[in-house]
Amino acid sequence: MNGPSDARGDYSSQRIEADRYRVSFAGNSMTERQPVETYLLYRAAELARQQGYDWFEEVHRDTENTGRTVVDRPFGPGAYGWWGPSWRYFGTGFGWRNWSPWYGDPFFGDTLDVRTINKYEATAEIVMHRGAKPAGNARAFDAADVLRTLGPDIRTPSQR
Template identity: 45%
Template sequence: MKQFIGPALLACAAVVLTNCSQATPYQPESASSAIHGGYSHEQIAPDLFRVRFHGNSLTSRETVEAYLLYRAAELTVEQGGTWFRLLDRETEHTVTREIRRDPLYRPWYGTNYGYWLPYWSYRVRGGGWLYYDPWHADPFWADRFDSREIEEFEASADIRIGRGPVPTDDTRVYDARRVMADIGPRVVRPKG
């Protein structure tokens, strides 16, 4: 039995790492999804909807906005419409900075003394000064390794669904089936 535990554990780890290292596919947003993010909508009136697409940190703004447009078209067809009018649209850009202390710093007097940790400056070639402070995770030997920025995009749109012939005199009106035909081939869906 022991000989199967190692490979099984390795396979599980590979699945987890694969799911964590993928851009958000075109999927409904759900807490039980293996990959964070997806689309959602709420009905505001009989023919008025607010549509959203939330991407994870590996999903580009362009993809988030394309999936939002695709979802608006798909929802229009699901509701029996032929076209939709874009009433309002917004894309939120969230940047989170993750900072970690230098994991190698261990003073002989322990870490129980709060901010009583070393801080010094040093001059670099070219005349500038850099600073070392383990609380800000910017040690001189690894200037950006202990901090990173995480970007996520979430786009939303309010749409009004229409039926019948597509109005041609309004630039905010989209033919739902045409949008689906144009964008659909590039939409990435979840595997499995």
Template identity: 45%
Template sequence: MNDRQKMGGGLAILTAFALALAGCVSATPYQPDIPGQRVSGGYSETQLADNRFRVSFSGNCLTSRDRVEGYLMYRAAELTLEQGYDWFLILDRLTEREARTYVHPDPLYRPWFGSEYVYWRPHWRYYREGLGWRTWHPERGNPFWTERVRVSTIEEFEAHAEITTHTGPAPADEERAFDARRVIADLEPSIERPAGGGGGMC
């Protein structure tokens, strides 16, 4: 691989990394998940029966798991009130994590022994916390040149819950049952909406 090819490969990786960050201007606010928004992600729901719904919230790469799960809970409560009910029961819940790792080589790095001997380099393995054992081959460098490489990991979380909605007081002996108005009141101070967004339901 010549120097021009190396530089092209490095730029391709940087371009892919930049595209992955394109929807990460800021953390996903509390908003419906609509394509083409300035900040990607948001809530969505599917009605499965008269009082049964699947609620989801997806966050971008700047949105923490806690925020995604909190916004999901808030949307479940908000949806319950919108449908004319008082409390909801969580039947099932799942949080998915998507992680993409990018390696950014220095396209201008030149080994002291010359690029024509690039295939002379042996293969090495090293341990990176959170990633486990990694292998570096001649085209990507090895532990002696790890200072020439930066590893970036992008995480995105999406949470889902299946709920049923009900009227009257929530049963005190059911830990999966939540009073919708209580949830709204508790979580409202932590809800960040898009610029110009309105307040929450009461």
């Protein structure tokens, strides 16, 4: 397996047979799904040309979201585990209310910071071929054409 790692993400490629490779590109938490899939396709075309092939076929392709949901709380665990301060108070016109730094009081607009962090990884198994790309195969890509078409949108680590 080989490939660089950079601020945008990293890629790897693994030779399976003489003309078959597994290629992957993993974005970081700032990279959307579409650029991850574009970088994967570009890397597959780049690899095909480096190995002396004219076109490649995607035998299998998958994009996975390995994201997570994060809840930011203003306070961490107390001295006795997850015990922490909370208050009960009587609000005029509201009756008895509870307040805790872990949960806040939604009645007064207190909310926790809940956010989802997406991290996409695209993987493809490709088979490389020489000669003219067959017409009518949606999984077949002309490597030179992919490099020419996607190239202007690709930023390598040396261009950052």
